[in-house]
Amino acid sequence: TKIIYVEHNGTQHEIDVKVGLSVMEGAVKNSVPGIDADCGGACACATCHVYVDDAWVEKTGKPDELEASMLEFAENVEPTSRLSCQIKVTDALEGLTVKMPASQH
């Protein structure tokens, strides 16, 4: 599944991520900068914060309670903010675009 990661400076990375991995894992495995993922995907660090492109918000859905409470520790949270370790890659997300916040680089 093609995921497009956009760095805060506008640099785009088009990565083919296997279905079943998280959006965070897709970035880390392919050395995309801007997603630190200090906790390794346990929804406990908020350093995998991304902004989901407006066109995709419906498909990726809303954060669950645990994720929402963790997002409170992220900087510059927007309505489209998600923790990328909590977004599972599926076929339906082909072309998903996420932006990394300026605080993670």
Ligand code: FES
């Ligand atoms: Fe730590 Fe996502 S990797 S919250």
